Amino acid sequence: MDFRLDLIETKIEFFEAYDLKALEQKIDQQIETNKALLLDVYSVTHQTVFNPKTEKIHYSAVVHFKAKR
Template sequence: MDFRLDLIENKIEFFEAYDLKTLELKIDQQIENNKALLLDVFAVNHQAVFNPKTEKMLYSAVVHFKAKK
């Protein structure tokens, strides 16, 4: 039986929330979690749209993590 350890080089995660503070908390928490995997933030994209069903803004973000060099 082989046992292999491979490093994660790229990881993309998606987040959404109905307010910016909650979105920021979710992203910050995942940044801390990914530090244990030796991943740093490479890029962040975000967007806001109005949800007519809930009559609220919906904020979303995509965070691209890359391995530390």
């Protein structure tokens, strides 16, 4: 039986929320989780759009994590 551990080199995660504070909390929570996997934030891209059906602002973000070197 072979037992092999591979490190995650890169990981991209998507987040969305209806208020900026909630979006920040989701991202912060995932940053702490990914620290255990030895991943750091490499880049963050965000977007804001108005949803006419709910009449609310919709926030989304893409966070790219990379392995610590």
